[in-house]
Amino acid sequence: MSKSSPALRQGRRPSVKDVAERAQVSLGTVSNVLNRPDRVSAGTRERVERAMADLGFVLNESARQLRMGxxxxxxxxxxxxxxxxxxxxxxxxxxxxxxxxxxxxxxxxxxxxxxxxxxxxxxxxxxxxxxxxxxxxxxxxxxxxxxxxxxxxxxxxxxxxxxxxxxxxxDDRLGGRVAVEHLVDRGHTRVAYVGGPSSLGQVRERYEGARAAWDEAGLAESDLLRVETEALSFEEGRLAGERLAGLPRRSRPSAVFCANDLIALGLLQQVVSTGQRVPEDLAIVGYDDIAFAAGAAVPLTSVRQPxxxxxxxxxxxxxxxxxxxxxxxxxxxxxxxxxxxxxxxx
Amino acid sequence: MSKSSPALRQGRRPSVKDVAERAQVSLGTVSNVLNRPDRVSAGTRERVERAMADLGFVLNESARQLRMGxxxxxxxxxxxxxxxxxxxxxxxxxxxxxxxxxxxxxxxxxxxxxxxxxxxxxxxxxxxxxxxxxxxxxxxxxxxxxxxxxxxxxxxxxxxxxxxxxxxxxDDRLGGRVAVEHLVDRGHTRVAYVGGPSSLGQVRERYEGARAAWDEAGLAESDLLRVETEALSFEEGRLAGERLAGLPRRSRPSAVFCANDLIALGLLQQVVSTGQRVPEDLAIVGYDDIAFAAGAAVPLTSVRQPxxxxxxxxxxxxxxxxxxxxxxxxxxxxxxxxxxxxxxxx
DNA sequence: CTAGACTGTTGAAAGGTTTCAGGACGTGGG
DNA sequence: CCCACGTCCTGAAACCTTTCAACAGTCTAG
CATH class of the missing domain: 3.40.50.2300 (Response regulator)
Structure with missing residues (x-):
């Protein structure tokens, strides 16, 4: 410590320069220790590393980036x-x-x-x-x-x-298709697609897939309803549930296909909390298969994405x-x- | 375009220097446009801004940080x-x-x-x-x-x-306390605390709060069980559920308090899937009150954190x-x- | 008409790193 | 004994920005 280092002002963080000074080597050598340690002799490397540790040196990534691009x-x-x-x-x-x-x-x-x-x-x-x-x-x-x-x-x-x-x-179209094919297989003939906003490509494509499967099954076009939500959120799912509940009984669907699991879970909660049974009164298919889908009020059928x-x-x-x-x-x-x-x- | 700018090599991104050159001003002025636009005359500012747009200039944050610290x-x-x-x-x-x-x-x-x-x-x-x-x-x-x-x-x-x-x-101790006070109020006299690893401070503190409330209620020390899990995850909750189910009927608790909601939800799912009723056969309290708690198989009582x-x-x-x-x-x-x-x- | 103030602009320095051409030194072959 | 070569190390340049003292020009008050 006899050799004071005047360059080491109080507030500044140590730089390679300070390390170099303390280890009695040049800047370039310090950089080599950092980036190509094999080119530095063992003794020097050790001295430099000790200096870094002593000083609490932390490389300045901004400077490196600036230089390296x-x-x-x-x-x-x-x-x-x-x-x-x-x-x-x-x-x-x-x-x-x-x-x-x-x-x-x-x-x-x-x-x-x-x-x-x-x-x-x-x-x-x-x-x-x-x-x-x-x-x-x-x-x-x-x-x-x-x-x-x-x-x-x-x-x-x-x-x-x-x-x-x-x-x-x-493949969202395919996802929509498999969801609806599943519901058709289970005998549903009146289904609602719940999701939005339809400015989202996925919301549209899942619907298109659903629609294609529906048409191919030879079911009436008007029996595939569309319930538009404002977002793909839990809360919007709950609101959608309320809207479905508000429909006259005979126009109510027997199943819904939701554009994602959050909507499905929100809707599920609303439906269960009003005493309806799932899937007896209403079957539900979600989309995404998030971890919570399997653990939901009623374990949720869902379209899994990798x-x-x-x-x-x-x-x-x-x-x-x-x-x-x-x-x-x-x-x-x-x-x-x-x-x-x-x-x-x- | 008559004045070519030889400094503008192919691969490089434009820098303030290029902008300055194109706008026929000095570096300092470009920087002023960027940082203190009020000090630059309207005409100059406009010229510089046009040059930036033409060149697709993107400020180099590394350089700025280096300089500014x-x-x-x-x-x-x-x-x-x-x-x-x-x-x-x-x-x-x-x-x-x-x-x-x-x-x-x-x-x-x-x-x-x-x-x-x-x-x-x-x-x-x-x-x-x-x-x-x-x-x-x-x-x-x-x-x-x-x-x-x-x-x-x-x-x-x-x-x-x-x-x-x-x-x-x-305040995790308090959280543990209110959870258990609630269960005691509901008449439970044999309760399990499910959570781990206890190297986590919160797992310990929630337990301590639970324990304190338990003791103060004058209940038998050994009737507050402790089920240690390896993590605070959904999956571990399910495993804990299986461990509880494995207990001899009379030593089984009538309620569990889980160290977080993921555990509670996992446990809930396991419990429900084996045909037990919640809360009749087993009451459950979670912790965190995540969005999914309210939408779970049975809406979950939980300790909400802000x-x-x-x-x-x-x-x-x-x-x-x-x-x-x-x-x-x-x-x-x-x-x-x-x-x-x-x-x-x- | 001039001193002073104000406005708008300039150019160089600084910030910490990497790179690279080359210097110092030691070793082995001819 | 000299040359070539290899090994380690050096020092300066470059990366791009901000800052700041200094300057030129214009305006205002006296």
Missing amino acids: RSNTFAYVMLDATNPFFTDVARGIELAAEKADLSLFLCNSDARDAREGAHLAHLQQQRVDGILITPVDPEAPALSRITAQGTPLVIVDRTNATGAFCSVTV RQALGAAAAELLIDEVNNPEHQHQQVEFTPELIARVSTLG | RSNTFAYVMLDATNPFFTDVARGIELAAEKADLSLFLCNSDARDAREGAHLAHLQQQRVDGILITPVDPEAPALSRITAQGTPLVIVDRTNATGAFCSVTV RQALGAAAAELLIDEVNNPEHQHQQVEFTPELIARVSTLG
């Missing part, structure tokens, strides 16, 4: 962090990112355009290497602007008609896009699967 | 992103951060030490202004190392005995710690509230 970080902008579907997708992304030694930041757009935009701008400024996003609107020009400015972006659980991005989806696989596949597409100069955009589509439980089987 | 970013390291309790807390943090014009990054430690450590190291290197964390172990020396190296840190939903950090918690308020309070403590030089560490404690539903009322 890349951050080894991905980000996933979730549509709704409180929806288990998306947290499972995030988990799949996270595991894939971890395997590739990438950090992952999670952001939540809360289904708000403004919030999504703010996150995207910030991530771009942070120079993340790539962005995964479940966008509020997959056709929004803001997305192509991101890639145009050099940040690769893959769309998760949605797709963009232009094919300008990689995307991973689950959530983690979806996330992992998205991450891998992004990794390819970042690293492989010959990358071609791909639209990967997974297949959903009906999990039949008590809510339709009785 | 701060990032205007907080991060929340969640213990388990798939647990709705934490996503609600995150939401509270997020709203508070948004109000203070701070960005928020979410990380998920997945209750793994190694993952938590990796996230913390990375965040420190990113020079986030502050970290919120629900740690795997609130006494881990890694946490004090973070603050020692200059990044303020507040502990969420846990507390550290040394008082070296700000923390926000909910989740968003918890997050918001944590964020505010951190904001104070970052901005206020006279900041004093505080341990804020919220009060839980029993929400009685069918699972105990019948």
